[in-house]
Amino acid sequence: MTDAPKPIQNQLLAEIIKNAKHRDFPDLVLVELSLGDAIYESDQPIEFVYFPVDCIFSLLYVMIDGASAEISVIGNEGMLGVSVVMGGDSTPNRAVVQSKGFAYRLPVAEFKKELQARTDVWVLTLRYTQALITQMSQTAACNRHHSIDQQLCRWLLLSLDRLHGNQLTMTQELIANMLGVRREGVTEAAGRLQKAGVIQYQRGHITVLDRPKLEKLCCECYAVVKRETDRLGSFPSKP
Amino acid sequence: MTDAPKPIQNQLLAEIIKNAKHRDFPDLVLVELSLGDAIYESDQPIEFVYFPVDCIFSLLYVMIDGASAEISVIGNEGMLGVSVVMGGDSTPNRAVVQSKGFAYRLPVAEFKKELQARTDVWVLTLRYTQALITQMSQTAACNRHHSIDQQLCRWLLLSLDRLHGNQLTMTQELIANMLGVRREGVTEAAGRLQKAGVIQYQRGHITVLDRPKLEKLCCECYAVVKRETDRLGSFPSKP
DNA sequence: CCCGGTCTGTTCGCTATCGAACATGTCTCG
DNA sequence: CGAGACATGTTCGATAGCGAACAGACCGGG
Numbered sequence: 001m002t003d004a005p006k007p008i009q010n011q012l013l014a015e016i017i018k019n020a021k022h023r024d025f026p027d028l029v030l031v032e033l034s035l036g037d038a039i040y041e042s043d044q045p046i047e048f049v050y051f052p053v054d055c056i057f058s059l060l061y062v063m064i065d066g067a068s069a070e071i072s073v074i075g076n077e078g079m080l081g082v083s084v085v086m087g088g089d090s091t092p093n094r095a096v097v098q099s100k101g102f103a104y105r106l107p108v109a110e111f112k113k114e115l116q117a118r119t120d121v122w123v124l125t126l127r128y129t130q131a132l133i134t135q136m137s138q139t140a141a142c143n144r145h146h147s148i149d150q151q152l153c154r155w156l157l158l159s160l161d162r163l164h165g166n167q168l169t170m171t172q173e174l175i176a177n178m179l180g181v182r183r184e185g186v187t188e189a190a191g192r193l194q195k196a197g198v199i200q201y202q203r204g205h206i207t208v209l210d211r212p213k214l215e216k217l218c219c220e221c222y223a224v225v226k227r228e229t230d231r232l233g234s235f236p237s238k239p
Numbered sequence: 240m241t242d243a244p245k246p247i248q249n250q251l252l253a254e255i256i257k258n259a260k261h262r263d264f265p266d267l268v269l270v271e272l273s274l275g276d277a278i279y280e281s282d283q284p285i286e287f288v289y290f291p292v293d294c295i296f297s298l299l300y301v302m303i304d305g306a307s308a309e310i311s312v313i314g315n316e317g318m319l320g321v322s323v324v325m326g327g328d329s330t331p332n333r334a335v336v337q338s339k340g341f342a343y344r345l346p347v348a349e350f351k352k353e354l355q356a357r358t359d360v361w362v363l364t365l366r367y368t369q370a371l372i373t374q375m376s377q378t379a380a381c382n383r384h385h386s387i388d389q390q391l392c393r394w395l396l397l398s399l400d401r402l403h404g405n406q407l408t409m410t411q412e413l414i415a416n417m418l419g420v421r422r423e424g425v426t427e428a429a430g431r432l433q434k435a436g437v438i439q440y441q442r443g444h445i446t447v448l449d450r451p452k453l454e455k456l457c458c459e460c461y462a463v464v465k466r467e468t469d470r471l472g473s474f475p476s477k478p
Numbered sequence: 479c480c481c482g483g484t485c486t487g488t489t490c491g492c493t494a495t496c497g498a499a500c501a502t503g504t505c506t507c508g
Numbered sequence: 509c510g511a512g513a514c515a516t517g518t519t520c521g522a523t524a525g526c527g528a529a530c531a532g533a534c535c536g537g538g
Binding site: 411423426427430441443 | 515516517518
């Protein structure tokens with residue numbers, strides 16, 4: 001499933017490095033991350049930004065009573081840590097590894113230095129941030145109006161887009177945490193999807209069998225986010 | 240209620256102009272806006288950014304079936320149109336006037352020119368954007384977990400912070416659109432608040448009588464957003 | 479190969495919210 | 509001042525999701 005450490009396959013980082021001039025990034029390192037690793041804690045200073053290669057990050061808000069809700073998903077199309085770019089040194093959110101794998105890690109100071117030096121990196125990063133914002137606002141709307149079934153579809157599609165195969169390693173319990181619903185609700189929704197032949201479930205492994213049908217069952221929210229992400233990620237952009 | 244056109248009282252714009260060097264903004268104009276005015280339409284090119292003086296903007300996502308959900312609220316602490324700063328020229332969101340009043344309007348090109356010329360404007364704008372992001376993610380979490388009663392409290396507090404008095408002009412129907420719930424739900428929640436002596440309602444006019452109690456009845460979401468907004472808005476910031 | 483832990487499936491009553499329908503109150507304009 | 513438009517209040521099923529409890533299935537380690 002996880003191949004050996006790969007070359008720079010993060011789309012954002014690839015663009016950044018492609019245009020890099022003289023010096024490179026001395027402290028850019030490849031790190032391996034496991035499912036569930038907490039990368040950022042709520043309101044704690046952020047020290048590194050991460051560029052996923054084949055892992056997926058999840059941004060969550062965890063409430064006082066422990067309930068949680070996923071705010072956005074980050075795969076190899078972008079980066080984790082835009083909030084430091086925006087000038088906050090922390091966020092009220094928690095970042096966890098939703099799918100294990102590798103990511104490139106860069107100290108915040110080094111990334112900021114590059115940002116100051118190069119307009120094109122600014123442009124790229126901000127466009128990606130705009131895509132993230134779209135994801136967040138769509139999540140808000142989706143949370144308000146759509147059923148667990150629809151949201152599960154959205155979640156599966158968002159994850160699928162950030163993975164290579166059609167399989168994901170994820171228990172229903174964890175999905176429930178992400179969606180901010182009960183585990184039983186996910187069990188039922190997943191059961192319905194399985195009965196419809198859309199997915200196949202087995203102890204923490206989901207295989208998507210019929211992606212078109214999955215998209216049909218999904219609410220509009222996935223498509224809106226996808227469209228914006230594609231549009232804004234269409235490198236290069238004219239500054 | 241609405242005084243005559245005021246000097247520049249928008250906090251963000253004030254900072255921008257305070258540090259302005261030679262030339263000013265030739266096309267910065269004061270405009271008067273009425274409740275319900277649609278400032279941006281979903282996916283339409285954005286031509287102006289707006290700096291509220293005493294009006295309030297609301298960012299909404301409107302679903303295909305017409306249902307809507309408020310994503311964030313913008314008052315004189317910030318600006319409408321950060322998405323153009325981020326490099327999208329549009330968003331899937333709609334912006335409407337939630338509370339009538341005045342705002343300063345600036346053509347996008349002119350604002351972008353200033354951004355390119357001045358690092359401090361970048362910093363200010365991005366910090367504000369980060370505050371907006373916090374608001375959006377908190378909205379997502381709140382939509383997931385909190386009751387209409389709690390969300391109404393949050394909404395009232397967010398609005399109150401952006402107004403001068405303790406009165407707001409807003410029908411239950413419109414609040415329902417913002418929150419993305421039924422009008423009847425708002426009627427019942429507002430009725431409970433009124434019975435508790437927290438607010439007073441009368442045909443489109445709400446008066447907040449007991450703000451401390453309102454904050455007590457509210458979920459944590461308001462406080463989280465407030466704290467971040469204050470923290471990130473604490474001008475000046477060191478670049 | 480057995481046992482404890484983990485994951486999934488199922489059930490039951492409960493509550494918040496929905497959708498629809500309708501009643502009443504109040505402002506405004508002709 | 510009277511009619512309509514608009515804002516609010518109330519009610520009644522229907523339903524999605526919750527909370528809790530428990531059963532069975534599967535896995536991996538001793």
